[in-house]
Amino acid sequence: MKAIIPVAGAGTKLRPHTYTQPKALIPLAGKTILSIIVDQLMEGGIDEFIFIVGYLGEKIQDYVKEKYPQLTAHFVYQNERQGIGHAILLTKDIVGSDELFIVLGDTICEYDIKEVLANPSSVLGVKRVDDPRNFGVAEIDESGTITRVVEKPQIPKSNLALVGIYLIRETSGLFNCVENNIKNHLTSYGEYNLTDAIECMIKNGAKFQSFKVQNWFDCGKKETLLDSNSKLLKKFGSNISPDHQFENTIIIQPVSIAPGCDIKNSIIGPNVAIGEKTIVNYSIVKNSIIGSFANLYDIVLTHSLIGSDTEVKGESRSLNIGDNTEIDLGES
Numbered sequence: 001m002k003a004i005i006p007v008a009g010a011g012t013k014l015r016p017h018t019y020t021q022p023k024a025l026i027p028l029a030g031k032t033i034l035s036i037i038v039d040q041l042m043e044g045g046i047d048e049f050i051f052i053v054g055y056l057g058e059k060i061q062d063y064v065k066e067k068y069p070q071l072t073a074h075f076v077y078q079n080e081r082q083g084i085g086h087a088i089l090l091t092k093d094i095v096g097s098d099e100l101f102i103v104l105g106d107t108i109c110e111y112d113i114k115e116v117l118a119n120p121s122s123v124l125g126v127k128r129v130d131d132p133r134n135f136g137v138a139e140i141d142e143s144g145t146i147t148r149v150v151e152k153p154q155i156p157k158s159n160l161a162l163v164g165i166y167l168i169r170e171t172s173g174l175f176n177c178v179e180n181n182i183k184n185h186l187t188s189y190g191e192y193n194l195t196d197a198i199e200c201m202i203k204n205g206a207k208f209q210s211f212k213v214q215n216w217f218d219c220g221k222k223e224t225l226l227d228s229n230s231k232l233l234k235k236f237g238s239n240i241s242p243d244h245q246f247e248n249t250i251i252i253q254p255v256s257i258a259p260g261c262d263i264k265n266s267i268i269g270p271n272v273a274i275g276e277k278t279i280v281n282y283s284i285v286k287n288s289i290i291g292s293f294a295n296l297y298d299i300v301l302t303h304s305l306i307g308s309d310t311e312v313k314g315e316s317r318s319l320n321i322g323d324n325t326e327i328d329l330g331e332s
Helices: 033-043 057-067 084-089 113-117 171-183 194-203 222-236
Strands: 002-007 048-053 072-077 100-103 108-110 122-128 136-140 146-151 160-168 208-212 215-217 255-257 262-264 272-274 279-281 284-286 288-290 295-297 300-302 311-313 326-328
Touching (some): 002 033, 002 084, 033 100, 084 194, 108 160, 160 194, 171 194
Parallel strands (some): 048 072
Antiparallel strands (some): 136 160
């Protein structure tokens, strides 16, 4: 079995951060969105991955090769973003006849991957949502078999959203349906969606079972990313290198502080993740994500997302600052 992780999206809702950093590499609870997904799949015994990359794809490639040298990793470029279905088709020659486990590159869920892989059928992950109109939606019968899937229906007949986890047993059927949709220009909202290809498979007789994920962490925009950071810090627990000595500093758990940080005269936490070699002095930081090589001085931050190589000085603010930025909030 091979895993496919599409990470070619531009992540426009997380700008300015995604101008310089792929969305999948945004820090989250001391890890990255991508590393959480890969670690989860490796727990299920998967060791061959296909990463579909696009904008800033070389950063994804460098990250995977450095952090996961033990993996068999393939990188496929989607130069024109025409939808997830189109992206999956680009992997056809690498996949061959192998079965597939597809996880979208911003999908972090709690579920038992070994239990899912043990299911002999193709399987789709679902979660009940209040407003399913912005998602792919699954309609299921009493046995949990999926009878229909629809991309962003205006009048949903179900509130079960597709979370972005797909176990595909009939790989040839998937590729045939994607190719048919592209040949006949069958799109949803201007893209060749994976949902439409799966609906084609269902109409052709393929059987899909559903499984409900326990939690679904939204990483799509600043507010939900910070909320997910808080929840995952509580789940993973605090992570602070044992050699850290923070002078005159109070740490309020849970927090994640990467190696090489210099923190003095500050209060850190709760729900704070700080990247490596960041300097914090005379500051209060809570409910925030701070990138690597940042420099915070005389600042109070809450509900903030601060990029790497960033310098911030001054007073209390809620900020959303990209990489390679210098801001002085002090008096002129």
